[in-house]
Amino acid sequence: MTSTSSKPVGIVTGAGSGIGLAVATHLVSKGYRVVIADMNPKTGTATAESLGADAKFIQCDVSSYRAQAQLFKQAYEWGGNRLDFCHANAGVDDRENLYHMKEEVDEEGLVKPLNTKCMEVNMEGVIQGLHLFKYYVRRSKDHNGGKGKFVATSSAAGFYAMTTNPQYTASKYGVIGLTRAAGPELVKEGITVNCICPGFVPTNLCPPGILEVWPKEHITPLTTVTKAIDAFLGDDTMTGQAVELSQGNLYPRPMHDxxxxxxxxxxxxxxxxxxxxxxxxxxxxxx
Ligand SMILES: NC(=O)c1ccc[n+]([C@@H]2O[C@H](COP(=O)([O-])OP(=O)(O)OC[C@H]3O[C@@H](n4cnc5c(N)ncnc54)[C@H](O)[C@@H]3O)[C@@H](O)[C@H]2O)c1
Structure with a gap:
């Protein structure tokens, strides 16, 4: 039997629901110890409890650097001073509508800012997550030789455009850019960086009622997500890849010519x- 301290350790953000929940469950089934990081304590706790002793819930809002720094420190220590994997997956859609938001000015007559929480969670949270991941993987040498795998969740909206959600689109383009830039560099020290870009996956992210009207043939199941995770885990040279997920298929997408x-x-x-x-x-x- 594998001893606790020799098991690989992963962090999955947004693991209380949807894609993150599926990935965390999959990792535990593959012998990982997994930190369920989510800002929702109810779903996060329930997920960790359902996965047993190899899962631990840590409440974290990834848009707060301090909260993420605490998350990574606690995860590393809980894992026996090792970190092997991170799925920076937590994400939200536009919190304020660029086109139709209420336009207000402050007491100086300056236009009040747009709420950019979506960028802070989906983009800033992922960059800081990669920064923290690199730090702790480098300090896991005794366990894994300082090698690790970082996966981020972008979206098909990172290739095309979701005109209803301009911030969401910008953040998901950003995640692909980060992946393509950092992936080829960090692999030189054994850290791979890839991202998934799913089509429509039925999760709580979708507005209420949408599933009832969405055609079944345009659904990408969660099994396609775990298939992508297996592809990343099984290949130490695959890095810098933005992999589009549609229906049952994985499509690694090259940069523009x-x-x-x-x-x-x-x-x-x-x-x-x-x-x-x-x-x-x-x-x-x-x-
Ligand atoms: N569902 C889709 O069709 C689809 C398609 C492409 C990409 N994505 C992306 O997949 C990721 C996961 O979304 P999902 O579809 O599983 O949605 P979901 O709503 O089911 O899960 C998202 C989870 O993230 C958590 N979360 C939100 N903000 C957070 C924060 N600041 N810090 C920590 N946790 C936070 C939520 O509490 C929730 O548990 C997101 O990045 C989303 O943009 C989803």
């Missing part, structure tokens, strides 16, 4: 020039 040789040169060759210059200001670029 370059329109001309100059753009290809800038994207693929000029990286050496950037690196040379950033090397002179390491505190800025981290080189």
């Amino acid at each position: 370059y329109p001309n040789a100059s753009q290809r040169w800038i994207a693929e060759e000029a990286v050496h020039i950037w690196a040379k210059f950033y090397a002179k200001v390491p505190e800025k670029a981290g080189y």
